[in-house]
Amino acid sequence: xxxxxxxxxxxxxxxxxxxxxxxxxxxxxxxxxxxxxxxxxxxxxxxxxxxxxxxxxxxxxxxxxxxxxxxxxxxxxxxxxxxxxxxxxxxxxxxxxxxxxxxxxxxxxxxxxxxxxxxxxxxxxxxxxxxxxxxxxxxxxxxxxxxxxxxxxxxxxxxxxxxxxxxxxxxxxxxxxxxxxxxxxxxxxxxxxxxxxxxxxxxxxxxxxxxxxxxxxxxxxxxxxxxxxxxxxxxxxxxxxxxxxxxxxxxxxxxxxxxxxxxxxxxxxxxxxxxxxxxxxxxxxxxxxxxxxxxxxxxxxxxxxxxxxxxxxxxxxxxxxxxxxxxxxxxxxxxxxxxxxxxxxxxxxxxxxxxxxxxxxxxxxxxxxxxxxxxxxxxxxxxxxxxxxxxxxxxxxxxxxxxxxxxxxxxxxxxxxxxxxxxxxxxxxxxxxxxxxxxxxxxxxxxxxxxxxxxxxxxxxxxxxxxxxxxxxxxxxxxxxxxxxxxxxxxxxxxxxxxxxxxxxxx
Amino acid sequence: xxxxxxxxxxxxxxxxxxxxxxxxxxxxxxxxxxxxxxxxxxxxxxxxxxxxxxxxxxxxxxxxxxxxxxxxxxxxxxxxxxxxxxxxxxxxxxxxxxxxxxxxxxxxxxxxxxxxxxxxxxxxxxxxxxxxxxxxxxxxxxxxxxxxxxxxxxxxxxxxxxxxxxxxxxxxxxxxxxxxxxxx
Numbered sequence: 280x281x282x283x284x285x286x287x288x289x290x291x292x293x294x295x296x297x298x299x300x301x302x303x304x305x306x307x308x309x310x311x312x313x314x315x316x317x318x319x320x321x322x323x324x325x326x327x328x329x330x331x332x333x334x335x336x337x338x339x340x341x342x343x344x345x346x347x348x349x350x351x352x353x354x355x356x357x358x359x360x361x362x363x364x365x366x367x368x369x370x371x372x373x374x375x376x377x378x379x380x381x382x383x384x385x386x387x388x389x390x391x392x393x394x395x396x397x398x399x400x401x402x403x404x405x406x407x408x409x410x411x412x413x414x415x416x417x418x419x420x421x422x423x424x425x426x427x428x429x430x431x432x433x434x435x436x437x438x439x440x441x442x443x444x445x446x447x448x449x450x451x452x453x454x455x456x457x458x459x460x461x462x463x464x465x466x467x468x469x470x471x472x473x474x475x476x477x478x479x480x481x482x483x484x485x486x487x488x489x490x491x492x493x494x495x496x497x498x499x500x501x502x503x504x505x506x507x508x509x510x511x512x513x514x515x516x517x518x519x520x521x522x523x524x525x526x527x528x529x530x531x532x533x534x535x536x537x538x539x540x541x542x543x544x545x546x547x548x549x550x551x552x553x554x555x556x557x558x559x560x561x562x563x564x565x566x567x568x569x570x571x572x573x574x575x576x577x578x579x580x581x582x583x584x585x586x587x588x589x590x591x592x593x594x595x596x597x598x599x600x601x602x603x604x605x606x607x608x609x610x611x612x613x614x615x616x617x618x619x620x621x622x623x624x625x626x627x628x629x630x631x632x633x634x635x636x637x638x639x640x641x642x643x644x645x646x647x648x649x650x651x652x653x654x655x656x657x658x659x660x661x662x663x664x665x666x667x668x669x670x671x672x673x674x675x676x677x678x679x680x681x682x683x684x685x686x687x688x689x690x691x692x693x694x695x696x697x698x699x700x701x702x703x704x705x706x707x708x709x710x711x712x713x714x715x716x717x718x719x720x721x722x723x724x725x726x727x728x729x730x731x732x733x734x735x736x737x738x739x740x741x742x743x744x745x746x747x748x749x750x751x752x753x754x755x756x757x758x759x760x761x762x763x764x765x766x767x768x769x770x771x772x773x774x775x776x777x778x779x780x781x782x783x784x785x786x
Numbered sequence: 787x788x789x790x791x792x793x794x795x796x797x798x799x800x801x802x803x804x805x806x807x808x809x810x811x812x813x814x815x816x817x818x819x820x821x822x823x824x825x826x827x828x829x830x831x832x833x834x835x836x837x838x839x840x841x842x843x844x845x846x847x848x849x850x851x852x853x854x855x856x857x858x859x860x861x862x863x864x865x866x867x868x869x870x871x872x873x874x875x876x877x878x879x880x881x882x883x884x885x886x887x888x889x890x891x892x893x894x895x896x897x898x899x900x901x902x903x904x905x906x907x908x909x910x911x912x913x914x915x916x917x918x919x920x921x922x923x924x925x926x927x928x929x930x931x932x933x934x935x936x937x938x939x940x941x942x943x944x945x946x947x948x949x950x951x952x953x954x955x956x957x958x959x960x961x962x963x964x965x966x967x968x969x970x
Contacts, residue, residue: 327854327969349855364969397969400855401827403895403962405926405934412927427965428890440965441810442899442926449927465970556970738885 283382286524286543286550288496289371289515289561290383296496298520303498303592305514305561307385309625310568313632317386317567319574320419322372324560325410326365327397328358330528333366333547335374335381336391344392346413348399348406355393362398363533367552368424369393370526372560373567381548382524385564385624386571392418397425404442411446411462415454419570420461422563424556426482430469430505444485451487451578459578461570462488463563465555470505477507478718484509484746486643486680486784489582492617493558496521498592500616504555508699508716509746510618511582512589514561517553524550525557565624569631579679579786580636586611586751588627589620603704603713605677608752615717618748637786641676644755645782655689655765655774662764666711667781669702673755676785681747683718683781687740687763689774693722694767697740699781701750702757711760716747721766741777755783801888802864806944809951811901811960817892820881821864823850824873825893825964827939829857836876843872853891854967867941874940879964890966896939897923897962898947902931902955918950934962 285295292304321344331340340355347354358366369384369391376387394410396402411421427440447462454460466483469475477483483490490509493501493516500506501518517523527533527549537546566581576584591599591612598614611619646667655663683699701713719740761779802821807814824847826836833849836859840847846862859878870880879893898920905928906914912922915935926932937946947959 397967398854400829401895401964402855402967403897403964404960405897405899405923405962407965407967408926424970426968426970428968430968430970440963441812441960442962445927445930468970554970559970738889 283524283543283548287382288521289523290385292496296521299496300498303494303496303515305385305565305621306623306625310565310628313572313625313628315568315572315628317373317389317564317571320386320567320570321390321392321417322386322420322422322563322567323392323394323418324365324368324372324422325394325396326368326424327362328395329355329365329369329393330358330526331355333526333529335378335526336369338375338378339373339389339391341390341392344390344414344417346394348394348396348402356395356399358528360528360532363528364397364424364556365393365395366528366533367525367549368422368556368560371523371557372422372564374526381526385561386567389564389567389571404440407440408442408446411443412450412454415450415460416456418450418454418460420463420563420566421450422463422560424465424559426465426467426480428480430467430475443482447485447487458576461566461578461581463559463566464488464490465559466490466492466507466510467505468503468554470500470503473720473722475505476720476722477505477509478745481744483507484682484744486682486746489562489585490618491555491559491562493517493555494592494621498621500593501553504616506615508615508718508749510615511748512562512585512619512622513592513617514558514622516555516558522551522553523557524548525552562622565622565627568624569627572628573631573634575636576631576634577636579640580634583637584627584630584634585622586619588623588630590623590626592617592621600714602750602752603701604752605754608677611751613714613749639786640679641785643782643784644673645780647778647780649778651776651778653776655687655695655763655776657765657773658694658768659765662762663776664760664762665776665779666758666760668708668758669755671756673783676755676783678750678753678755678783678785680784681716681750681781682744683747683761683779684742684744685740685761685779686742686777687774688777689739690772691769692719692738692740694765694769695719695774696721696764696766698762699747700760700762701753702759707754707757709758711758714749714753716749718745718747755785801883801886804867805886806941808944808947808961809958811899811958815884817882817884818886820883822861823881823891824859824861824878825853825881825891826857826859826878827895827964828877833857836878839876840872840878843876844869845872856893856964870941874938874942877939879940893964894940894943894961895964896937896943898935898937898943899926899960899962900933900935901957901959902933903957905931906955914955920946931957
């Protein structure tokens with residue numbers, strides 16, 4: 280029997296290990312001291328299974344609320360050695376507290392259900408949809424540490440699953456008696472060398488999910504964590520030198536087989552879990568704490584609370600900018616590496632206590648440019664610009680998310696830098712000099728494993744939809760400019776901007 | 787120190803010159819056949835029995851690797867669409883890619899998403915499907931008239947969808963793709 284209070288630096292970082300910086304944690308203790316434990320909130324993990332009888336999980340696991348896609352029954356399959364991921368995620372989310380063993384989850388009193396979608400045989404789009412909407416009236420938070428494409432390819436993973444998109448929209452708008460399921464998504468682990476970007480992931484681009492990046496023990500971007508304009512938050516995910524300590528398959532199964540002197544002494548746990556897979560359940564756990572303290576909050580209230588209460592980590596990083604708020608809205612710090620910053624459980628729970636709901640989301644509004652046929656010169660330094668003027672009739676609306684669909688024909692999209700520039704707050708109808716969303720960067724188009732995937736850059740953006748969280752709280756009115764530049768000479772044929780569409784999700 | 791970080795390098799097979807079209811409910815997409823890979827959805831034993839079955843049908847293949855919830859098979863050569871029907875009869879689908887240069891693996895389980903223009907009693911829908919060599923699976927979303935139906939796996943699923951997508955009762959039919967799912 281080992282207690283891991285000192286191991287779990289992501290909950291309370293006291294610089295207990297070499298290379299950690301004190302305070303670079305999720306500030307969980309401050310949330311717990313306010314009485315938030317996640318009690319009464321059901322959190323669903325969509326994953327590869329779970330060791331449901333693990334002593335540190337069993338009291339919080341609801342088998343009747345879980346689903347086994349292999350046999351289509353309310354249960355959790357017993358994982359084999361290669362299905363350890365769900366048990367790692369579960370411990371971070373909702374390990375039982377004060378039970379005399381192991382560690383503690385962020386939401387130690389939450390009810391945990393598992394949809395074991397990832398390793399079940401015969402799973403198709405219909406099951407992926409099901410995992411987003413199953414029991415949606417009773418699910419508070421959906422924690423997703425997975426994706427539909429291998430990270431690190433740098434390719435846009437078209438075609439998207441429209442059925443999955445329908446699922447998250449349905450869960451967010453009609454789930455939990457209309458208050459909506461809170462969807463949390465890991466942003467991806469392909470960020471080494473800038474190969475991949477969360478904006479090339481259609482799931483992380485979706486306006487109904489929160490994409491989460493990973494931090495190391497110093498509060499900086501983990502080496503593997505992907506950047507993106509669509510990032511909402513960051514959380515500790517571990518890195519070389521400091522993984523996260525969590526539950527593992529018991530005994531000789533899983534990551535810790537009991538024979539690694541560097542791992543913890545109890546083989547039912549491990550200290551080597553890392554990835555945006557680890558960061559996402561920490562945010563899901565904080566969302567559960569927030570809902571447990573104020574169950575009437577909508578999914579959008581929770582997102583806004585988490586954004587507003589986030590901590591500006593790695594404060595000297597030059598990527599931090601401030602949003603240009605619409606009248607009466609708060610200023611947000613935002614960074615392509617971190618979203619709105621490191622999740623802060625204590626601050627989020629405090630803010631949630633007296634939060635007034637922001638009311639319904641208005642129907643999304645789109646503005647479209649088609650038939651442009653603008654040439655994108657090959658590596659000349661020229662920048663192609665096209666502007667959409669959003670009319671004054673949109674005044675009074677407040678942006679919560681923006682999607683940008685681009686239709687670009689190009690011989691090698693890895694050469695392209697694409698960005699969206701918001702209206703100049705001082706003169707919105709005159710120019711675009713506001714907040715910038717970098718949507719696509721020049722990249723090598725090969726995997727982090729070194730496997731050449733040049734072909735992945737030969738797929739045009741025809742079309743592709745990027746997401747951006749970076750205009751939260753801003754006004755949509757004014758000139759929005761799309762900038763496209765070919766900044767490398769690998770695709771020798773000039774490309775063409777055919778059109779683009781800007782969609783605002785507002786209140 | 788070793789960390790459990792689920793980055794999975796793509797090591798996909800070769801892409802065939804053969805491509806097909808499918809509809810996702812909003813727009814048409816093109817997919818390319820893998821020249822040398824197929825997917826078995828419910829792996830049985832070490833695969834020798836399936837290999838023998840395929841060999842008897844003129845397809846040379848061997849088990850290559852385990853994927854989440856499926857087994858990947860290596861085909862000896864780029865079989866024609868007609869030859870690949872033998873794969874389908876053995877419950878195996880060709881692998882598809884969304885670009886001519888490859889990408890994430892997709893495969894056709896034989897499940898199709900059927901969106902009807904209006905509600906239809908289940909018994910009537912079952913009869914409609916039965917007369918077209920398809921089976922009813924379950925409702926996906928009653929309000930949206932979305933149903934899951936089952937035909938043979940592989941290319942025949944695309945062909946079935948193409949054959950009935952213009953039926954007066956049908957809004958659209960889309961493959962319920964098997965896709966690689968990656969832990970992060």
